Amino acid sequence: MGGAARIGRNPPGGMDVELGLVGLPRSGKSSLLALLCGGAPSGRVAVAHVPDRRLDTLAAMLHPRKVTPAHLQLTELAGLVPGRLERGERSAFFEGVRRTDALLHVVRAFEDPSLAHPSGGVDPLRDARSIEEELLLADLERVEAVAERLRKNRTRSREEERQLEALDRCAQALGDAIPVRRVGLSADEARLLTGFGLLTARSALMALNVGETELRDVADRWPELWGWAREAGILVVPCSARVESEIAGLEGEDRTAFLASYGLSETGTDRLARAAYAALGLISFLTAGEDEVRAWPITDGTTARRAAGKIHSDIERGFIRAEVAAFTDLEAVGSWKALRDRGMLRLEGKDYIVRDGDVIEFRFHV
Ligand SMILES: Nc1nc2c(ncn2[C@@H]2O[C@H](COP(=O)(O)OP(=O)(O)O)[C@@H](O)[C@H]2O)c(=O)[nH]1
Ligand SMILES: [Mg+2]
Missing domain, CATH: 3.10.20.30 (Beta-grasp domain)
Structure with missing residues (x-):
């Protein structure tokens, strides 16, 4: 995702970072939320553990009473049908996105004739792009409004002058459909823009919800989607909610064998949780006591x-x-x-x- 500075809330000690699930209705958001938290979530909010093999090793060494992995807070945002939102709905949706630290785009790539697609046929690139376009547009509106306000102020401080320069750079990029995360802002520019809550400044990744039969050759399918996501700075993690729910019912060797039959060594939700953790700029330090073995999330x-x-x-x-x-x-x-x-x-x-x-x-x- 390049070395560009990220803008977002920097959670103080003890606070969980929050990942927002966005996508069209029936793309699989609720299904993935449940799978990521390993059970039935209560509503739209859930907690996902970040799997860490190192904790297992330490636990085998120390036999602690408790093993505590790092976790992420997940929130499912309302399904968005691009182009069909009322004004009030749009702003409510964007306010929801603003409260998160990073976004997980859930994109439907599975065929299911019994499940109508809200925009017609299955087309993951169209869906991913249309959601991103809504976010780009919301950012452009906000950046222009703030820049306008600053420009009108004749007694701008030096700081505001620099804010305005950074905002103008963003406006230009957004006009060319380039998300703020790809503008290449310096750490200082990113700091100047933190308060504006720009949506495309957030780290983003995509759960590509593929059908069971597509999981094997996912790398060769949808080449345009992969290319588009790379340009947008969005990491794609293929993941089949259907297959994941079958895996969730298995344990131990059955699970390993089942995964191997798809050519996988770990579940899609494990990969998703770890990718989200990394996208948020989080790393873990570990404590290893007789009482508890634990991973602690900190920013790099x-x-x-x-x-x-x-x-x-x-x-x-x-x-x-x-x-x-x-x-x-x-x-x-x-x-x-x-x-x-x-x-x-x-x-x-x-x-x-x-x-x-x-x-x-x-x-x-x-
Ligand atoms: N065939 C198939 N159906 C799925 C898959 N993932 C989700 N669904 C179904 O799609 C419907 C909508 O899923 P849900 O998770 O509620 O989507 P949401 O509206 O994005 O929260 C449900 O009936 C799911 O069972 C999948 O990978 N394959
Ligand atoms: Mg849902």
């Missing part, structure tokens, strides 16, 4: 002290140092004690930038 670039605050504000406040080991080292050596004995534990200070897969024990005073 978080310092050791801020990371400590994820666990408890007391640990952040009383931070002394972090004892850190890479998960791979811990796995290789077999125990924390062995790491210590071999001098493989690193002592890091408050400004250390935590990496994905760091196993950390914080030292702090209260």
Whole structure:
């Protein structure tokens, strides 16, 4: 997705990031929501675990009472039929999108003669594009309105001057159907635009809900869709809600064998959850105690002290140092004690930038 800066809410410690499911009616949003949360969601909101093989390894090593994976909050937004929305419905829909941190486009690619498609035949590119166009249009309207207001203000501050420049760049891109996430804003420009809640600035990925028979050759089908998504900066994850619900009823070796029969090593929903986590710019550090083994979500670039605050504000406040080991080292050596004995534990200070897969024990005073 390029190295461009992302704009969005930066959740403070403890708060869950939220992924919004958007798509046409009957594209499979509710089905995927239920599958991602591993059960029946209560309404349109659910929590999905982010699968992490490293937690299983640590659990086998430590036999903790509890294993807690990272999670994402999911919200299903109302089905959108492009071009057929009343004014009030449109703004309600966009307000819903604005409350999320990233978007999961659910796009129907499965054929089912018994299930009418709201726009006629099945055409995933048309559907994906039409939803994105609604978002582009909403952003263009907003960017132009804000720029207009700033332009009228004769006593603009230096900051507002720079906001206006960034907004003009966005307006030009949006007019050419380029989403803000592809404008290549600097981190500073992104910061200046944070408050405007631009929809196409959010990270986006697509769950391409394919039919059972298409899961095998999904890479060769819909080449235009893949090309379009790449241009738009949208990662495509093929996933069959039908097949996933069959998998959900299986366990252990049955599940592995079933997946293998489709040429897969993991479920589509597992891949989706991990892709969404990455798209949100999240990484995990791990804690490994006798009591609990846990993955903690942080944004890439978080310092050791801020990371400590994820666990408890007391640990952040009383931070002394972090004892850190890479998960791979811990796995290789077999125990924390062995790491210590071999001098493989690193002592890091408050400004250390935590990496994905760091196993950390914080030292702090209260
Ligand atoms: N054949 C088939 N039907 C599906 C698939 N995914 C969802 N459906 C059906 O499509 C209908 C609408 O699905 P739903 O998840 O409620 O869509 P939503 O309106 O986007 O929330 C339901 O009857 C689902 O059983 C699929 O992969 N294959
Ligand atoms: Mg639904």
